[in-house]
Amino acid sequence: MGRKQTIKLLGILVVCLFISACEKNVTDNSQNVNNRTNSTAETSKEITGVSKPMDVGDNEKNIAFVNGLKDESLKVKIEDKxxxxxxxxxxxxxxxxxxxxxxxxDIIYYVNYGRDYFIYRIKEGKVEPAVKMPAKRLFFMGDKVYFMLETYDIYNLIDMQEGNIFCYDPGTGDIKKIFDGSAAVMSVYKDGIYYKVENNAEMSLYCYSFAEGKSRKIEEDFLSTFRWRDYYIAHKVEEVSKDDELYKTYGTDRKLNRAVALVLKELGQNEIEILSEDPLIKNYAIADDKFYYMSDARTFIIYDLITKEQKEYSLLMECDGDFIILDGYLYLDSLLKLDLNTGKQSVISPVNENEKIYELYTDGKHLFGLCGQRGGIGNGVLQLIKIVEESEKAFEIEKENGASLEMNRFQFQTVPMGKE
Known part of the structure; x- marks a missing residue:
């Protein structure tokens, strides 16, 4: 596992996809983005109220399977929505x-990133460890938390391995291993867990069915673990002609394919819809039947998968790609705030001018971010983002096409998880 020098570096930098290596690129991307450690963490073994850094000594580097926090007071979710x-x-x-x-x-589960990397929870303002195992890719489905094990180049795993998939039941504290191998990435949906595994230098997609309690291999190439309803997000590929320079570049006689679009498709069927003619678009997400994505560093698009209507927003600042929406506002990692109703854009300046947001999250009420030093190797710490408005200091500067970018109205500061 290599160290990262930036949180949001996309791993696929070429248009060409090998049949045998296309999906491996996705793995490399996921691993490159996810394998970040905090080499400058503060030292403190005490964990109370707010999640604090831990001094990871030699003995503490060894992580064995343990059950999690038990809370018998939890209400059970009747229906998945x-x-x-x-x-x-x-x-x-x-x-x-x-x-x-x-x-x-009303419980938040989060990875104590940049600290001990364990799973914590925030309930009624109280922060406490929930699962004392280093994790990533957290999903809450039904009444359980699903996660992947990750060493972060810090921990030694005992009778476990990086990429194991686990299920944590907060009501009983029980933790169950779902997949004993090393998954590269996973996504969780109502019917099961979709994950990828590298087999003989090729990436294979599997589905663990909640109903059947077992996994099956999905015999189809170029699919993502990412889905909408019964459809998969996938790459549409075309075979590269034999006289193409790519064959000389890669020095291979094997058949090469080039990704030409990002599509929506059913298993065993051709694509039903092209989502983007650019197969390497930046971060995308699906929520409320809408496809959200950055088509480039200055364009954000919301595409309605039902009505087929599309809204395009020209951004007045370049953005790395991560975004979140809260209370009708689009927040981008620049940090740029965009009113989705009026189109007005405002810069949110950091109180600490050297601070940068690498990933954005929300619980539906607050903003959270993976925050670190601007321009450094720093891997950041997951924190609450508080935005302060000072309307009397606001002014606007005119940008291209007569658009105005508001400055100085908003500032953000970051505070530890559980502190408001």
Whole structure:
């Protein structure tokens, strides 16, 4: 596992996809983005009220299987419903997915990233460890938390391995291993867990069925673990002609394919719809039957999968790609705030001028972010983002096409999880 020098680097940088290596690129991307450690964490073994850094000594580096926090007071979710805006916390296969929420019991589960990397929860303002195992890709489905094990280049796993998939039942504290191998990435839906595994340098997609309690391999190439209803997000590919320079570049006689679009498709069927002619679009997400994505560093698009209507927003600042929506506002990692109703755009300046937001999350009420130093290797810490408005200091600067960008009205500061 290599260290990361940026949180949101996309792993696929070429148009060409090998039949045998196309899906592996997705794995490399996920691993490259997800394998970040905090080498400058503060030292403190005490964990009370707010999740704090831990001193990871030699003995503490060894992590064995343990059950989690038990809470018999929890209400059980009767029916699964779409998570709405919370689904935007999951950006296809590239982001860490450091947070999920039990909306029935109003409990946030999150990875204590940049600290000990364990799963914590916030209930009624109290922060406490829920699962003392390093994790990523958190999903709350039904009444359980699903996650992947990750060493973050810190921990030694005992009788476990990186990429194991687990299920945590907060009501009983029980933790069950779902997949004993090493998954590269996973996504969780009502019917099961979709995950990818590298087999002989090729990526294979599997589905663990909640109804059957077992996994099956999905015999189809170029599919993502990301879905909408019964459809998969996939790459449409075309075979590269034998006289193409790519054969000389890669020095291979094997058949090459080039990704030409991002599509929606059913298993065993041709694509039913092209989502983007650019197969390498930046972060995308699906929530409330809408497809959200950055088509480039200055264009954000919302495409309605039902009505086929599309709204395009020209951004007045370049953005790295991560975004979240809360209370009718689009927040981008620049940090740029855009009113989705009026189109007005405002810069949110950091109180600490060197601070940068790498990934954005929400619980439906607040903003959270993976926050670190601007321009450094720093891997960041998951924190609450508080935005302060000072309308008397606001002014506007005119940008291209007569559009105005508001400055100085908003500032953000970051505070530890559980502190408001």
């Amino acid at each position: 779409d998570n709405g805006v919370l689904s935007l916390n999951v950006k296809e296969e590239s982001n860490l997915v450091l947070m999920c929420k039990d909306s029935v019991n």
